[in-house]
Structures are given as structure tokens and as C-alpha cells.
Amino acid sequence: MSYDIPDKQQAWRVVSRGHPSRALKLEEIDVPKKLGKGEILVKVQAAALNPVGWKLMSYLPNFIARRPLVPEHDLAGIVVDPHDSDFHVGDEVFGWIPTNINISTGQGALSQYTRLPAINVLRRPDNVTPVEAAGIPLAAMTALQGLTDAAKLREGQTVFINGGSSSVGLFAVYIAKAMGAKVVASASGRNEDFVRSLGVDEFVDYTQVPLYQHLTSNPPAPKFDVIFDAVGLVDPSLYKHSESYLAPGGVYVSTGPTPDFTSWGGSSGMRNMLSTVLAIARPRWLGGVKRSWKLVTVTHKEKDLARLRDLLAEGKLKPIVDSVHEFPNALQAYERIMTSRATGKVVVKIADS
Numbered sequence: 001m002s003y004d005i006p007d008k009q010q011a012w013r014v015v016s017r018g019h020p021s022r023a024l025k026l027e028e029i030d031v032p033k034k035l036g037k038g039e040i041l042v043k044v045q046a047a048a049l050n051p052v053g054w055k056l057m058s059y060l061p062n063f064i065a066r067r068p069l070v071p072e073h074d075l076a077g078i079v080v081d082p083h084d085s086d087f088h089v090g091d092e093v094f095g096w097i098p099t100n101i102n103i104s105t106g107q108g109a110l111s112q113y114t115r116l117p118a119i120n121v122l123r124r125p126d127n128v129t130p131v132e133a134a135g136i137p138l139a140a141m142t143a144l145q146g147l148t149d150a151a152k153l154r155e156g157q158t159v160f161i162n163g164g165s166s167s168v169g170l171f172a173v174y175i176a177k178a179m180g181a182k183v184v185a186s187a188s189g190r191n192e193d194f195v196r197s198l199g200v201d202e203f204v205d206y207t208q209v210p211l212y213q214h215l216t217s218n219p220p221a222p223k224f225d226v227i228f229d230a231v232g233l234v235d236p237s238l239y240k241h242s243e244s245y246l247a248p249g250g251v252y253v254s255t256g257p258t259p260d261f262t263s264w265g266g267s268s269g270m271r272n273m274l275s276t277v278l279a280i281a282r283p284r285w286l287g288g289v290k291r292s293w294k295l296v297t298v299t300h301k302e303k304d305l306a307r308l309r310d311l312l313a314e315g316k317l318k319p320i321v322d323s324v325h326e327f328p329n330a331l332q333a334y335e336r337i338m339t340s341r342a343t344g345k346v347v348v349k350i351a352d353s
């Protein structure tokens with residue numbers, strides 16, 4: 001079987017640093033037919049956005065980002081040139097282009113065709129659509145690596161997930177439950193039914209009272225073994241007070257506090273960031289927090305993508321889609337994800353299945 005690959009394609013490209021409405025252009029560019037060792041060419045059916053996409057666009061200087069480049073990491077699509085891999089033309093896959101590869105090759109998910117390492121994709125399970133599968137890799141792998149590599153969560157332990165309705169958080173809920181852990185999760189009240197439907201054992205509405213106050217006044221018994229901040233809080237309070245509700249030897253894992261760099265001048269974001277750095281760095285013998293703080297930085301691991309694929313196929317990890325946007329309307333997708341209010345993945349549909 002062969003596929004008639006066009007010479008040209010439509011692709012969104014980041015042409016300068018800034019807000020997506022200014023930085024992104026829909027352009028006609030060459031289809032990347034020249035493949036390196038281990039690379040395949042994929043016709044993209046759907047691309048899912050992640051906050052890292054607009055954060056890199058907004059903050060990363062041009063000399064590091066090597067623009068113009070196609071943004072975004074997560075995709076589902078059809079293999080149209082398997083090159084030297086074990087894939088075949090027509091295989092339906094899902095996977096991702098990590099940030100380092102995105103920056104070094106200029107290849108991203110928000111284009112009709114993209115080339116990427118074959119080891120970064122797997123065949124898509126039959127029980128999920130391309131739009132659903134596209135949202136899995138980056139966020140679910142972050143959740144998996146946060147809970148396993150960073151926190152070493154074990155069966156029977158209790159984890160508090162801050163942001164049970166964020167993409168990373170909701171996948172963390174599924175994965176922690178699949179591991180046999182007890183899960184307590186937070187979200188705003190409007191998301192309570194949704195977060196409970198994921199299977200959490202207890203829910204906390206963070207908008208009623210600051211989380212650290214709620215947890216200090218109502219400490220869990222026994223204390224949490226793991227706190228996973230799946231939102232990337234810039235306010236360090238949840239960590240600073242964690243001795244009251246995180247067990248000795250327990251671990252606090254963060255997806256990474258990211259202040260709003262556009263309003264650093266005298267902003268609370270800047271003060272909170274400094275306060276977080278001090279809280280993490282201060283040694284215990286100088287009054288520092290007597291609990292470990294760890295950062296999860298998602299990296300591609302074939303075994304992790306395979307584990308996510310198996311959980312998906314078994315129905316233990318369910319894709320949650322917040323909204324689907326047509327390819328020419330990708331800027332609306334950025335508007336949605338930048339609200340920080342999406343419940344599940346914001347997906348751009350690029351081709352029909």
C-alpha cells in the first residue's frame with residue numbers, strides 16, 4: 001500500500017515570540033518528505049494543545065526557539081511513510097513530539113503532515129477516536145511520571161491531587177486509581193460532579209477556603225503519602241504548610257510553578273515565585289519545610305506510552321475532551337486553553353478520519 005503524499009501542506013507556524021494571536025500564522029509550507037533515521041511521516045488527524053505550547057510561544061526568545069516552527073506536541077494520525085520503521089502505510093497512531101525535538105526540527109503537531117521519531121508513536125487503540133487519542137500523550141505521561149518516577153506512589157497509599165479537573169490532574173486520578181491508591185482531589189465547585197465521576201474518593205473545593213487552611217483544619221488520617229500539584233501553583237502555601245497533612249517521608253510533586261512573566265513588575269506572581277524558590281531551597285536545619293519537593297519534567301519513555309496505551313485499551317484511562325476546533329480556527333483553541341478553565345483536552349481537528 002502506498003500513499004500519494006502532496007508536496008505542499010497547510011501548517012500553523014510560530015513566526016515570532018508573543019501571544020498566539022500575533023505569533024501564529026497559517027502558512028503553506030513543504031511537506032517534510034526527507035526523513036532521518038528512525039523517523040516516519042504522519043498525516044495528522046488531530047492535534048491537542050497543552051499549556052507548554054502557548055508558554056513557549058509567549059516567553060521563549062527567538063534565538064533559542066529557532067522560529068519559524070510548527071507548534072504543539074500531541075497528535076493522532078495516519079502513517080503515510082513508515083521509512084525504516086516497523087510501521088506500515090495506513091497505520092493509525094497516536095503520540096507526541098517532545099519540546100526538544102520540536103525546537104531542533106521545527107516539526108510540530110499543528111500541521112497537516114509532520115515527521116517524528118517512530119518510537120514516539122504507537123498504534124491507536126480501537127476504542128478511542130483520533131480526537132480523543134490526540135489528547136493523551138503529554139498530559140497523561142506527565143501524570144504517570146509524576147506519580148511513579150517522582151512520587152513513587154504505591155498501591156494502598158493516599159494521594160492528594162491538586163487540580164483534579166486539569167488535564168494532567170484528571171489523568172493522574174485515573175492512573176492513581178488504577179494503581180490502587182486512595183485519591184483526594186481538588187477543583188472549583190463547578191467541576192465537583194466531573195471530578196467525582198472520575199472516581200475520586202474525596203473532593204475539595206479550593207474556591208471555598210485556601211487549600212492549606214482547609215487541610216490544616218481537617219487533616220487526613222493518616223496523612224497523605226503524596227501531594228501532586230497538577231496545576232503548577234505559583235503560591236507556595238500548599239507546600240509550606242504541608243507538614244500538617246503530608247506524612248513524614250511523603251513527597252510533594254509539582255508540574256512546575258509558572259508565573260505570568262508578562263506582569264512581573266511588582267506583581268504577586270513574582271513575590272510568590274521567590275517565596276516558592278525560598279521554601280524549596282531552605283534547608284530543614286534552617287527552618288525549611290520538612291517534606292521533599294520534586295518537579296516532574298515530562299520526557300519520552302516508550303514503556304510509559306505503552307502503559308498509557310494499555311490503560312486506554314482497558315478503559316482504565318479515559319480520554320476527556322473539553323472542546324474540538326477546526327484547523328483554520330486554531331486561534332480559538334488557544335483562547336480556550338489560555339483561560340485555564342478547560343475541563344479536559346482542547347483539540348484541533350485537522351483531517352477527517
Ligand SMILES: NC(=O)c1ccc[n+]([C@@H]2O[C@H](COP(=O)([O-])OP(=O)(O)OC[C@H]3O[C@@H](n4cnc5c(N)ncnc54)[C@H](OP(=O)(O)O)[C@@H]3O)[C@@H](O)[C@H]2O)c1
Pocket residue numbers: 050051052138139142162163164165166167168169186187188189190191206230231232254255256258296297298337340341342343344
Ligand atoms: N512539568 C511538565 O513536564 C508539565 C507537563 C504538562 C503540564 N505541565 C503544567 O501543568 C499545568 C497543568 O497543565 P494542564 O494541561 O493539565 O492544564 P489545563 O488542562 O489547561 O488545566 C485547566 C484546569 O485547571 C484547573 N485549575 C486552574 N487553577 C486551579 C487551581 N488553582 N486549583 C485547582 N485547579 C485549578 C481548572 O479547573 P477549575 O476551573 O475547577 O479551577 C481547569 O479545569 C500547567 O501549568 C502546565 O504548564 C507541566
